[in-house]
Amino acid sequence: MKNSALYIHIPFCDHKCIYCDFYSIITSDNVNSFLNSIKKEISYYSEKYNHDRIFTSIFFGGGTPSLMEPQYLKEILDNLKNNFNVDHKAEITMETNPGTVDKEKLKQFRQIGINRISIGIQSFDEDDLKFLTRIHDKQTAIQTVNNAAEVGFENISLDLIFNLPNQTKGKWIENLETALTLPIKHISTYSLILEPGTILNKMVLNGKVKMQDDDYDAELYETTIDFLNSMGFEQYEVSNFSKPGFECVHNNAYWKYKDYLGFGTSAHSFVDGKRWWNYTSLKKYISEVELNNNAVMNSETITNEQMHDEYVMLALRSSGLDLNEYKKRFSEDWISKTLPYFNLLQEQNLLTIESDWIKLTPKGYAVCDEILKNIL
Ligand code: SF4
Incomplete structure (x- = not known):
């Protein structure tokens, strides 16, 4: 039996953050149709790919999965478990944004079987949060982490972004220090990237925002590595650090070149050397699943050379x-x-x-x- 991973892309968000180029939409009109489509897609792929593999992780990404009601994710989870061999110890992660969950809702997410939570905090600094157009403030971010721990999440990760405009080294270190006062086991840190098509990109092109230079970015990155290593967080990938034993099983599956199936808008899959990806638009995704039980927009068969280079790249970026x-x-x-x-x-x-x-x-x-x- 091959170990594989399952990914579900929930495209709904509360609003659009200025730096984000993920596919997300801010209307909830098609929430129920989307759920029906996901179920159909799951059933279609389970017939093809369930016989020879066991799934050791499930990851709800987005978008903002924590915007959904716990019952909504439970239906998807139950469907996955009924259609695939899901390891009873599988890591089940949900991306969560502060400001979308209170303690009771987090408790319900824990009760339906989510056992790892990845919280998109990005910064504990009020000015940074306003700049990034996040919906939460510092206090809500801290409260969300503490609430998650109190309702029984032992495996908590958070995301932070560095090299924001005007972010001093001191402010960045303060962010890391604040993170480490919280009951977390994992941190992902990313440098702010200018993605084409984002509002931030336009602001930079119009001269309204000035990005910091690459040397400063490298300096902050090295500071991050030194700081987190010295605090007992081991780096196991370019952007990821964890306490021993809390490396993300799901992301490790990608980095160790294991197979994965992805469901939902824009989700990618990689099975037996073949990669395919779904339509990005929600309406197109729903109509394609209605017609064909899947929403594949395109696919490629990985050549030996591609496979070699991807394998080496992913290995060296992570555990070696x-x-x-x-x-x-x-x-x-x-x-x-x-x-x-x-x-x-x-x-x-x-x-x-x-x-x-x-x-x-x-x-x-x-x-x-x-x-x-x-x-x-
Ligand atoms: S909440 Fe996350 S996915 Fe949604 S727009 Fe903001 S960064 Fe993008």
């Missing part, structure tokens, strides 16, 4: 390249050819080579993209 696993999948030519460069990186303290494992150091994570460009 397991050479035994690598040799089972690919010929050793590339490793032999690249070894002198790996040795050089080891001398520069950017990477460690142990008998059957090649892993970036914290300093190496900071220049991961450059390393990947040189080897792939």
Whole structure:
């Protein structure tokens, strides 16, 4: 039986944040039709892909899944469990935004079986939150984390964004310090990226906002790694840190190149070397599922070369390249050819080579993209 992952994209949001390029909509008109479509899609894929695999994680992403009623997610969860072999210890994550859940609602999410919560806080600084057009303030963010812990979530993650315009190093460290006063086991930190088509991008192009430069971004990133490592949060991917034993099972499935099935608008799937993705528009998604029981917009079969490069990239960005696993999948030519460069990186303290494992150091994570460009 293969270990695989399940992803559900819930596209509904309260409003559109200025920096966000995820597909999300702010009207709830089609909430019920969407639920029916998801159920149909689940049933369609279970017939094809359930026989040889066990699903070890379920991830509700978005959008804002925590906007939905717990009963809504329960129906999806029950459907998944009835249609797929879901491991009884599966990690079941829900992305949550402060301002969309009170303690009672969190309690109900816990009761329906969500056992990991990933809270999109982004910043504890009131000015940053206003700039990002988040709907919550610092106090609501803190309260949400504490409420989650009080109703029984042991596995709590939060997201923070650094290198915001005018964010000083001191302010960023304050953010990290505040996060670590809370009962969390995992932190994801992302640098603010300018995505084409976002409101923020327009603001920058119009000269209303000035982004900070790349060197400062790198400095904040290295500060983050040093700080979180010193506080017992181990880095296991370029942007992700956890207490030992609390690495995200679901994201690790992506990074270890395991299969996954995705349902809902814009969701991607990757099974047996084939990748496909759904229509992004909610209306199109619903009408396609109505017609065909699936909403595939396009697909690709991964070539051997693509597979190799994706595998190496994902491994080096996360817990490293397991050479035994690598040799089972690919010929050793590339490793032999690249070894002198790996040795050089080891001398520069950017990477460690142990008998059957090649892993970036914290300093190496900071220049991961450059390393990947040189080897792939
Ligand atoms: S809440 Fe999240 S998904 Fe929705 S618009 Fe804001 S950043 Fe995007």
